[in-house]
Amino acid sequence: MKSAQQSGKLVSSLFPEDVRKQLYQEEEAKVRSKENEKGWLIRSSTAGGHYDSGGAEGFTKWSSTRTHVEVFELLEALYGQFDRIADKLNVFKVETIGDCRCTYIAVTGLPEAQPEHALIMTKFAQTCMRKFHPVLVSLSPTLGDDTLNVQMRVGMHSGPVTGGLLRGKKARFQLFGDSVNTASQMESNGQPGRIHASATTATELQKLGKAEWLTLREDKITAKGKGLMTTYWVNPGGSAMTTTKL
Template sequence: MQQFEETQKSSSKADEDNAASNERLYGMLPKFVADVMKTGAAVEPRPFKCLAFLTADIVSFTNLSSKSSAKQVVSLLNRLYSQMDEVIDSFEDLYKLETIGDAYNVVAGLNTQETSTPKDFAVSMIECAQRFMEIVRNLDMSDQITDHIQMRIGVHVGPAVGGVANPAMPKYSLFGDTVTITGQMEQTSRPMEIHVSGPTYELVQDVFDFDVSEAVPILDGKQKMAAWWLLNKKRKGHSAHGDAAQ
C-alpha cells in the first residue's frame, strides 16, 4: 500500500513538473512553436506573408536613467512592462517578441495565420498601441524623479521569416525588412504619437481616423513610404478585439 501511494505521489509530481514546464514553454514561445518543441522535433524556419509589428520606446530614456537610481529604473520598467504584458495577454493574436532596454516589440498574427486576416492583425496592433499609450498616461510615477514619461510607437505590416535561432535557449525571432521598417516608424514618431505606415493605413483606414505624416525614409534612405498619424477610432467599424480602447 505504501509503495502504491509513493508511486502515485511520484506520478503526480511528474505531472505537475510537466505542466509547469509546458506553461513556461508556452510563455516563452508562440503556441505553434512550443507544440513542435514539445515533440522534440526541430522548428523549421517559416515564411509569413503578412504580420503586424509594433515597436514602442520611451522618449529620452537614456537621459532619465542616467539621473535615476538603479532601483528607480528597474521599478519603472517593471511597472510599465507588467501592464503592457497584461494588454498582450488579452489579445489572442499578439505575441511579445522581446524587450531590449526600453524598447518593447510586439507581433500580431503568428498564432492566427489560418483563422484571421492581415486587417485583423493590423487592427489588433493599433488597438494594442492605443492601450499602451493609455498606460503611459496613467502610470504611477510617485517613486520617480519626474512626474511623467512619454512613449513613441511605430506600427507596420508586411512579410517576415520566423525561426528559433538558438534551440538551447529558445527564443522566437523574426527577420526581414518589415522588422527594420517598424523600427524606423518608431524612431521617426513624435512623443505620445502612434506612427502608422502606408501599408497599415491601407488595411485599416475604414476603422480609424488618421492625419497624414511626412514621408518616411526607409532602408537605404532613398526609398520613401507614405506614413500616417493615428487619431482615433471611427464610431463604427471593424474591431478585432471587441470594445478595446477608443
C-alpha cells in the same frame, strides 16, 4: 507540480502556441535531425505579419540619474501592463530591448495569418498608451516627479516576416525580414504620444473600414535604406490621445 506549472508559464511567454507544441512534440519524440542541430525555421508568413515597436522618450535622461533597481522597477511595471493587454488581444510579445529608448516588440498574425492584424495592433497600441501615464503616476512618489517626463511613441508596419527559433544554450524565438526593419523605422521617426504607421498598414486599416482613423503625415520621412516614405498618423476613434502628454 508547482515547479512544472511555473516552467510551463515561462515557456508560454517565450514562444507562440504553435511553436510550443512543436517543441514539446520534438522533445517527446527525441528528434535529433541534422537540420534541427543547425537551427529551426518554423514558417515564412506571406501576409498578416505585424510588428509594433514602442519607444520611451526621455528615458535616457531619466535612467542616467537612477539606480539599476529603479530602472528595473519602472520597466517591470510598464512591460507587465503591456503583457496583460497583449494577452487579452492575442498579441505576442517577441522581445524587449533595453537600449537608450527601451523598446517593446510585439506581433499578431504569426504563425497563422490574421486578416484584422492592423486593427488588433492599433487597439493594442492605443490601450498601451492609455495605460502608460497611470503607471508613471503610480511610481512617481518613489521614483521622482520627473518620471512623468518619460514618454512613449509607437511605430507599426504590416508585411511578411519569418519566425525562427535559434537553437543554442539559450534558445530565442525571433522575427526576421524587412518588415521588422520597416516597423523600427516607423517607431524611430515617430513622435511622442502618437501612433505612426506605414502606408501598408494604413491600407490595411482602410480595408477594414477605419479610414477615419488615418491622417496623412504632411512631411515624408527618410528611412534608412529605403529613402523617402509616405506615412500616416493613426488616431483610433478620434480620441484626444495624440495631444495628451504621456
